Amino acid sequence: MSDLLQRLRDRGWRLTAQRRVIAEVLDGEHVHFTADEVHALAAERLPEISRASVYNTLGELVALGEVLEVTTDGRAKRYDPNAHHPHQHLICSGCGTMRDVRITADPLAALPAGERFGFAVSEAHVTYYGRCPDCAAATAVAGG
Amino acid sequence: MSDLLQRLRDRGWRLTAQRRVIAEVLDGEHVHFTADEVHALAAERLPEISRASVYNTLGELVALGEVLEVTTDGRAKRYDPNAHHPHQHLICSGCGTMRDVRITADPLAALPAGERFGFAVSEAHVTYYGRCPDCAAATAVAGG
């Protein structure tokens, strides 16, 4: 049993077939699926799983802090199981691929007091944009 | 005539009543309205303006680089007329208020080569989260 499933059981969750396949789908590196992608991948193993269960389970995992919700484009939210290692994101503006990255400076230090408008600032998200190697190669072929 | 309307005319845009009121709505500091908010405010001056025209015009302004599209929560996109002065955003996690902020370090410098995965990285967006003074005061009263 995965660490995630064990933690969920410790919290009193019933380990249903639906929750197992969702946990399996979310197991991996650089995983940032949309709810519909999670549903499609889960349905490969458990064809009758419903969209409602996927949304329910993802929402609960986010509430527990086991999964992060990431919204970058104006499209569907993405679900990130890498919740226990703080990180930022690098996104390809061509294909949308998203990589986890770790940065070497604290972005909070770059926000001077005079720019805080009296807010109690607690968190910063940094999102990098660029072209991935695949998209750069495709542009080179197509565009000259 | 505003600078924005002048630039649009220079680009060959027809200056319709709809485009004028949308430009008026977008004139101000710390403006980050949703499309529906732009529509409601524009309709105060021009009641018959359609949602389609608001979406059309906002989309064109974004394509021209006159307005920035900002997506932070999973809700509606926000439209930011402050496109000619690079800035980042500070958002209240209580009420959603968004302020423009300028930071003192280049976030690109914090992303080491080993974390770039072969991407040609071109841009970074930093979003700060915290509680605004109003929401902090409300919490202090309600929560003790």
Add this chain to the structure above:
DNA sequence: TCCTATATTGGACTATGTCCAAGTCAAGAC
């Protein structure tokens, strides 16, 4: 004033996400 390419409009349609009442089932009790 007239013409016409461009812009606007209402409404149908798509995508994403939420909610609910009815049925199902995991897991503890025995």
Add this chain to the structure above:
DNA sequence: GTCTTGACTTGGACATAGTCCAATATAGGA
């Protein structure tokens, strides 16, 4: 192993944000 029950799942209705289109209107030049 069987029973019991409250938690879980489900399909479908509903909500919100956004796109698209054919018909209509109009800005601005001739």
